[in-house]
Amino acid sequence: MIGGIYPTICLINHSCLPNAHNSWNSDTKGETIHAIRHINAGEEITISYDKGGPSDSRRTHLKDAFEFDCNCSVCSLPLPELQIIDARRLQIQYLDDAIGDPNRVMERPDDCLADCHSLLQVLEEEFHRGASIARLYYDAFQMSITHGDQARASVFAERGYKSRVICEGGG
Numbered sequence: 001m002i003g004g005i006y007p008t009i010c011l012i013n014h015s016c017l018p019n020a021h022n023s024w025n026s027d028t029k030g031e032t033i034h035a036i037r038h039i040n041a042g043e044e045i046t047i048s049y050d051k052g053g054p055s056d057s058r059r060t061h062l063k064d065a066f067e068f069d070c071n072c073s074v075c076s077l078p079l080p081e082l083q084i085i086d087a088r089r090l091q092i093q094y095l096d097d098a099i100g101d102p103n104r105v106m107e108r109p110d111d112c113l114a115d116c117h118s119l120l121q122v123l124e125e126e127f128h129r130g131a132s133i134a135r136l137y138y139d140a141f142q143m144s145i146t147h148g149d150q151a152r153a154s155v156f157a158e159r160g161y162k163s164r165v166i167c168e169g170g171g
């Protein structure tokens with residue numbers, strides 16, 4: 001892993017529901033920030049430092065790695081609403097793990113693609129846009145290539161590319 005400190009970017013706060021995505025641009029040799037949802041005038045720009053999962057595991061990670069207690073718009077929701085979001089984040093984690101199992105990809109490709117579809121729906125519902133959607137299309141692309149499904153592979157490649165451009169620019 002490559003780490004870096006960027007004088008402006010390190011001032012951007014974390015949110016568990018960020019409105020922007022940061023990525024390294026190897027062409028310009030600089031870190032870039034792209035909006036992944038509409039940002040109102042005066043609204044704080046936020047990126048995600050967390051590794052996903054429900055609020056308790058995000059909070060533990062953020063405390064351990066970055067030494068702060070997350071009080072973002074998600075983490076400060078009343079408990080009943082937070083529990084609904086936690087259930088969705090757990091489902092995302094579960095589907096992500098299932099899709100990442102290489103044996104299952106080889107043995108039950110149709111189940112894996114069905115999981116990709118379910119995961120896409122939850123991710124879009126939860127985040128609208130983001131890097132995890134681009135990565136998911138890439139996973140689906142690789143699964144299709146592995147099983148010789150060129151037609152699906154090219155659809156997923158194109159959608160993955162468009163999602164990536166939203167997060168990282170280019171195109």
Ligand SMILES: [Zn+2]
Pocket residue numbers: 015016017058070071072073074075
């Ligand atoms: Zn949070």
